[in-house]
Amino acid sequence: KFSNQSVGLIYSRCHSVIPPPRDNDEKEMLDRMLRVDHAGEYGANRIYAGQMAILRRSQTGPLIQEMWNQEKKHLERFNEILAENRVRPTALLPLWNIAGFVLGASTALLGKEGAMACTVAVEESITEHYNSQIRTLMEKDPERYTEFLQVIKEFRDDEMEHHDTGLEHDAESIPGYWLLKTAIQLGCKVAISVSQRI
Template sequence: MIRQCSKCRVPLQQSVRAYSVVPPPRDAEEKEMLHRILRVDHAGEYGANRIYAGQMAVLGRSRTGPMIQEMWDQEKKHLKKFSEILAENRVRPTALLPLWNVAGFVLGASTALLGKEGAMACTVAVEESIAEHYNSQIRVLMERDPERFTELLLLIKEFRDDEMEHHDTGLEHDAESVPGYWLLKNAIQLGCKAAIYVSQRV
């Protein structure tokens, strides 16, 4: 049975192997690399979910609510998939999930208090950071062994494309019109980079 990736139209063979996405690591170095990738991606999707939860707490009943909910629903699917992959590969999530739980919600709610434009500015900043991080992971996996990591590459590319759709949606809905947009964006992205760094390691 053959199915296709909805984004890139690349045929995917229905796997009969013991793993669904991530092949068993060949050595300790590869194991550490894969665990870092999975741990930080799970943390990023978890944080994104909490950000959208915070936005919905403030703007859920506004005209912007359905659009935020649609993006949040996609993030929920991303998080569910990475949670499954972590369990399948016995990778522990970052120990900082309780912190990202609170920080993500506060970031989402506080920027939403600036109005739709503030929420969209936050979305642009966060989704751009996540997409850039996914791109860096794609480069690493392509350099290492693209055929061996085909399923993981397809998954990361699909999620990266979803994040860029959210980024573009934010721009289309007046993200750049919020007062202090560039300052806000840079501050959020600095926080994202720090979160990525520590989530890989802790």
């Protein structure tokens, strides 16, 4: 006899938020989505780690830690979803590991405003990316992807909150804000594009 708890555990291990793909095209689409979502959350974690390495003891430290804790939960969830669906992560994780940390640390060296400008740029890119995925899934079959859509929407809302937090904490006051933001977002676009494929 199984207890309710163990039945729930077995169910959650067998049950994924992703429906079994109907054909190769759907499998490829979902694999690409999961791979890039996982890479994005992994990169965001490394950026916050870099920021915390510099600003841990500053007044902004607790705020960055709070946002990082949410990103850790996102990454954990995508680790689970990748495993449940036997999707390999991008081969570029070692690169995103270093690049994310360097981006987080170098912008944090510009002070709180630099770190917040980086947060605004990255989180805006991730929000736009999630919105694009939501549109794609809604157009294809919203009922079929209900659970996956719930996960993406929840994470998208968290990212938008981080974006707004960055603006509230003087992101735009750093000299060269628009230049910095544009450069970071260009990097994010490239990272998203290659992480889907490799």
